[in-house]
Amino acid sequence: MADASIALNRFGLGGRPGDDPGANPRQWLAAQLQRYEPRPQQIAVLPPTSQIAAELADYFEELRQARPQNPGRRQRGPARAKPAMPDSMQSVPGQEMSEKPMAGEAMKERERANDPAAQVRRFARRQAREHYAVAVGARATVALTSPAPFAERLVHFWANHFAVSADKLQVIGLAGAFEFEAIRPHVMGKFGDMLHAVERHPGMLLYLDQAQSIGPNSMTGQIAQRRRAGGNNLPGLNENLAREILELHTLGVRTGYGQSDVTEFARAMTGWTVAGLGRGRGARFAGTDGEPGRFVFAERLHEPGMRTILGKRWTQQGEGQAAAVLDMLATHPATARHIATKLARHFAGDEPPPALVAQLESAFLKSGGDLPTLYRVLIDAPECWAPQPVKFKSPWEWSISAMRALGAEQLQANAANGLLTQLGQPVWRPGSPAGWDDVAAAWAGPDAVMRRVEAAERMAQRTRDTIDARRRATQLFPGALSDTTAQAIARAESPGQGVALMLVAPEFMRR
């Protein structure tokens, strides 16, 4: 593959008509690091986290009101047993303690009007329509039109590294805001800053159950234990986020930490939560009241005491304890290796070249996790310019590059995500905190290829005869178009069929 083609396709998101990396494709890529816009217009107009979280808070309040309260006011009602309920939110700090008993008749009426399962579905649909779909559209539009596609690819990379999944009710509306607020502003900054922003964002705190983690010996934990003596639904410690920070976000799996490190880190993390989702006395007591969606450190949820994590004593108190651990993790050699490996895999192939990993790792450590330093290593690395394609495109990459190739600038609502869902990669729904796999085996399946062919034909039909695929293909893959593809396109029975063939050509399936 010629360098210009590699710059457009492997580093970028695929060419648009008129895109030209010029005589020096490396320079073209490096310039994008400056050109990057953290908050482009399409994103700036979207509702902020505070608004989305306020809706979430209203919803929890409705659920609370609907829940039967007999016999005791802290007894969980039948709604608790419904699997469709947002399980984790049932025990948001403050929520339990703010429940008020309702009069019998009023309660029954409420119950009828508010079948909990129906309520959940209604809310999920509304969040999906008003926030999720709109945010997906904005993400896709930015990817289609950005003058800095390499930088946008990096946004997608980091959002997948710090994956949240809208499979979880509370994340549906927040997934877009999470990427726009915690990832985008830090893509050209330090890894540690991104890490701190990510672990404090309500999208992550809710997704990985940190928001309701309570230190057993915290003030709230003690009260809860006294009040619910004998019950087996005690609110308490949740290790989910702490574990995933170690395993996925920083050090990487099997890098020398043990279960006690996870538990201790989870204790250190207690108190890191989301403000304003629970209302009433309990929230005020726990210190989780305030503007919905804001990060808050709730001292009264925090497990007091010193910690030992990764063989080190952590004597800080309060919020500073977990923050100090995060600082250490952000520049840890295992983190450097983990990040280096993932970046190398993304740009140089499923089996990341060891020399490139080592180079990135050392750049990470030397620069204290300065991300543009790593990007410049990638731009300069010969491994990233291997002439043969090194990656099989994910559905997101394929869809965006296909739409860019056709010169699309605007999308109908839901168009992008409808396509992505059909192709097997709905946006912000990887279904796991590990994010989507970044290897061909995840995407190069027979059915997946057939679906792309079907999608390509539908997309191409809409172009009618406005695009000459013979010319367009040479622009998209300068100096890198195979004779086979050129011939297949040239022999197409119609301009539209030529476009369809271009979109599923081997050149187009890979980067």
Next chain:
Amino acid sequence: MLNRRNFVALGAGAIFTSTLGAKMTFASAATTKRFVFIIQRGAADGLGTIAPVGDPGFVSQRGALAEDFASAAKLDSMFALHPGMTTVAGLYQAKQALFVHAVASPYRDRSHFDGQNVLETGGTSAYALKDGWLNRLLSLLPREDKAIALAATVPMALRGPVEVASYAPSALPDATDDLLHRVASMYAGDPQLHGLWEQATATRMLTSDMAADNGRNAAATGDLAAKLLSAEGGARVAMIETGGWDTHAQQRARLGVQLRGLDGMIAALKAGLGPLWNDTMVLVATEFGRTVKVNGTGGTDHGTGSAAMLLGGAVNGGRVLADWPGLGDAALYEGRDLKPTMALDTLIASAVGSHFDLTGAQAAAKLFPNMQASRPIQDLVRA
């Protein structure tokens, strides 16, 4: 199913949706003769359909696949028909079924797409011709009626200058067959995509196989084909696409239901055509055969020689035509496949030529322009 308003609005080439399990294409020709081409996509196993039970190597070479024929009635001293094909067996008894064995198109490699392209275009190599032999046949027939259509797309065999209609059994939007073929040839040199594509299209073939809905779809297709062929001023030539013949694993059960489905389709076709059956010729053919030996998963892989059938009241049947090459290892093509000793294009040219009273040479030259000079096969139709 056939919505008249849509039909009028869209005209020829319109796409309709039906619930049938196979794709059909019809063309009109002003003749009393009816011709149906049933294509078996996926390389049907001729040895598992018309078995050479008299060959000394049959049982040892076919292993478990030979068991289907343990008590099957013989057609002649060499061959037996799969016991699932009871209607076809009856046709054979009535001398309305003729089988041709160790037959192959000029294609000698083992790609479904290329093999089907050769079978349908009537060329000598894949993608050499741009139209199909069935369309070229239409150009030789008197044409009064416009062609009508009920398939997602016109299959390659019917493509060409003569306007042809088609009928779609499945909901859109599947990619068009033509695009799929072109993607196949574009991927031919790409090891990863080629392999994925073969699997993808094999899966797709299975989705319209003969066993769908316990064979009822296949019978319904035969029934519908009969209605359209017998309608006043209706189609005289039809092509029915069947899939599901790519039996790489567990062939015995799979091929059994496939053949029963095909048999049911033919039974429905015959019943629906009534007296017209006497003027009908049905050709059943596949792109190539399968390996002689059974593979490790109870199936067979892509091979070369296979079998074809001519069925119908117009056929001079009750015979198996074969210059039998034998199943001994030394007799196999490339050491693995049934060696083709008869040319499928000669068979087709001879059969449709005599069925439509075209002189053999004229039909052959038009249908298979690059065919090696060969003598037409005589006496294929009833005198």
